[in-house]
Amino acid sequence: MLLAVRNLTTYFFNGQGTVKAVDDVSYELEEGQTMGIVGESGCGKTVSALSLLRLIPGPSGRIVRGEILFEGRDLLKLSQDEICSIRGNRIAMIFQEPMTSLNPVLTIGYQVMEPLLVHKGMNKKAGILKCIELLKSVQIPDAPSRVGAYPHQFSGGMGQRAMIAMGLSCNPRLIIADEPTTALDVTIQAELLEIMKGLTRDHGTAMIIITHNLGVVARYADKVMVMYAGKAIEKALTPDLYRRPRHPYTKGLMASIPRLDQDIRQKLRPIEGQPPDLANLPKGCAFAPRCAFCVERCRREPPALIKISENHEVACWNYA
Amino acid sequence: MKQYIIQRISYSLVILFFVSILIFVLGRALPGDPVQSAVMSTGMGVVSDDVIDDFKVQFGLDKPLHIQYLLWIRGFISGEWGRSIATGEEVLPMFMHRLPITLELFLGSVFWSCIIGIPFGIISALRRNSWLDVTLTTGAIIGVSIPVFWEGIIMIYLFAVIMHIFPPSGYVPFSESIQGNLLSMAMPTFIMGTQGAGLLGRYVRSSLLEVLGHDYIRTAHAKGLKERAVIVRHALKPAMIPVVTIAGLAWGYVVAGSFIVEYMFAIPGLGRMGVNAIFSNDFPVIQATLVMVAINILIVNLIVDLIYGYIDPRVRVQQ
Incomplete structure (x- = not known):
């Protein structure tokens, strides 16, 4: 077991009240496995990823409960120096907007090799050589002449390649990719995902892909966790989930994807209603107000995850 | 370039x-x-x-x-700047004689501005909304708001009249006595410097706070950099971009302040010469002084542009 997240709970405390961004989420990840976290904007998927590296912006945000066991150690119990030695080294993160996630006044080369300088004690000379190698591995053309370039001289796709190179530099055991391709052209999205998948497979790196793109998950993830309003509502191996989605929300997500094999005159079916306010959640199931299968019990008490088969869990009273 | x-x-x-x-x-x-x-x-x-x-x-x-x-x-x-109507002296030698004194005053005040303003701004930003931040920010507002002449009078009274640490006024050339020179310039440069420091501190604070909210700072943290390295290597340089611009604009105030300060502390520099020339309507001298002020500000802004190009790769002209 590489990573075991247990009862992770991250809240934001502001003047209006408590925003329950991540509420009692648990999952596990084996070496080399890829997991997808899926959900709408604001469902807590990014916060759950940031929580792993304790990058929640303070002082309002706080991890209030839970355990994050990584290589046998609880990351939440580490000192500041210890967590710093894991960030970028054992666990790397790739963010969604390459143009704002890269420092505009530092060269690409320096930014890519910085983790090596910090964690591996490499000098700049060796760092540049390794950096060129990394840039080549993410297929940046003419890599040796690009190490001196600045982010504004890069396109979005090139910037994201550099971000991936940066993430892979120390050969981490786990990569967290937070919507790595959302800001990019569709053609480049596929290319980058292929590069990432290839490199992580070569190095046996585990990966968590956060996305709202179900297509990406279907193709690249071994298993999936669907999140809604800060909670994990369905967890399954990817083929199981796509073959038989159980939660009404997951079903809704699947139904709202446009399909080429469908009659084009048939309308897409969006999920009715709006996601709930995380500071003011309903008493029962958070999805109840939008759910077509809602029963009386759903409004009264929140459902817990129940195992319906070996690799499939769902939080819905309809399966209780 | x-x-x-x-x-x-x-x-x-x-x-x-x-x-x-x-x-x-x-x-x-x-x-x-x-x-x-x-x-x-x-x-x-x-x-x-x-x-x-x-x-x-x-x-x-x-x-x-x-x-x-x-x-x-x-x-x-051609270097013939005419003669002073009031004294009949050649203007250019008058000028050259006083220039080093005023330059010393400028450099001294820039020194104080940076030494006080930049660290205060950084500390304020890093400890925002703490009592330290509130104290420093209030201090900066006071520093900017107090008129130069008033601050001067208070300082002369405290440090010269009561404590006898610094001479109340006058100027000792560097060549005569290094210690005497530094002592005589300490108060005037400090007074001019605190004005700049208040302004600089506030801009450093707000600019650094803005930079710390950027995504690339989160990236730096995610790489495993310690807090200190994040600030020094990733935040300070971009935070200095607007500060440098402001410093260039504020330079005009420094120059204007020097007229008052030189007069108050009886420093025989260009400011004092200029003020005397205005009183006696000595326009060869007034004109020369004003042109030099203009050249001074233009040079400083040129330097600012160059620093700007150095800090921010996005404004560098492509080859």
Whole structure:
């Protein structure tokens, strides 16, 4: 077991009240496995990823409960120096907007090799050589002449390649990719995902892909966790989930994807209603107000995850 | 880069041309007659019109205005800056003699501004909304708001009259006594410096806070950099971009402040010379002083542009 997240709970405390961004989420990840976290904007998927590296912006945000066991150690119990030695080294993160996630006044080369300088004690000379190698591995053309370039001289796709190179530099055991391709052209999205998948497979790196793109998950993830309003509502191996989605929300997500094999005159079916306010959640199931299968019990008490088969869990009273 | 510098310099020259016209016209438009006051100061009492006409011819004041302007510019470029109407001294040597003193004052005040302002801004930003931040921010507002002359009087009273640490006024040349020089310049440079420091501190604070909210700071944390390294390597440089711009704009205030401070502390620099020249309507000196002020500010802004290009790769001109 590489990573075991247990009862992770991250809240934001502001003047209006408590925003329950991540509420009692648990999952596990084996070496080399890829997991997808899926959900709408604001469902807590990014916060759950940031929580792993304790990058929640303070002082309002706080991890209030839970355990994050990584290589046998609880990351939440580490000192500041210890967590710093894991960030970028054992666990790397790739963010969604390459143009704002890269420092505009530092060269690409320096930014890519910085983790090596910090964690591996490499000098700049060796760092540049390794950096060129990394840039080549993410297929940046003419890599040796690009190490001196600045982010504004890069396109979005090139910037994201550099971000991936940066993430892979120390050969981490786990990569967290937070919507790595959302800001990019569709053609480049596929290319980058292929590069990432290839490199992580070569190095046996585990990966968590956060996305709202179900297509990406279907193709690249071994298993999936669907999140809604800060909670994990369905967890399954990817083929199981796509073959038989159980939660009404997951079903809704699947139904709202446009399909080429469908009659084009048939309308897409969006999920009715709006996601709930995380500071003011309903008493029962958070999805109840939008759910077509809602029963009386759903409004009264929140459902817990129940195992319906070996690799499939769902939080819905309809399966209780 | 070379092209960028040449371009900036030629802009500056164009600006200088217009400024020179403005200075010349303003000088003539000032109320009061320089010849009259110069003649008065010789103590001859009432003099005949002949003497006054001689005076006018001697200083070229009998010619039409545009000819006077052209003669002035020609003289200025060839190093003949004319003679002071009040004292009859050559203006250029007067100038060169005082320039190092004023430069020392400027450099000293920049030193204090940076030494006080930048760390205060950084500490304030990193400990935002703490009592330390509130104290420093309030201090900065006070520093900016207190008029130079008032701060000067208080400091002279405290440190010279009561504590006898610094001389109340006067200037000791560097060549005469290093210690004496530093002691005599300590208060004037500090007073000018605190004005700049308040301004600088506030801009450093807000700019650093803005930078710390950027995504790339989160990236730096995610790489495993310690807090200190994140600030030093990733936040400070981009945070300095707006600060440098402001520093260039604020330079004008520093120069203006130097006129008051030099006068107050009896420092024989350019500011004091300029103020005396204005009192006696001595326009060869006024004009020279103002043109030098303009050149000074243009040079500083040129330096700012160059620093700007150094810090921010996005403004560097492509080869």
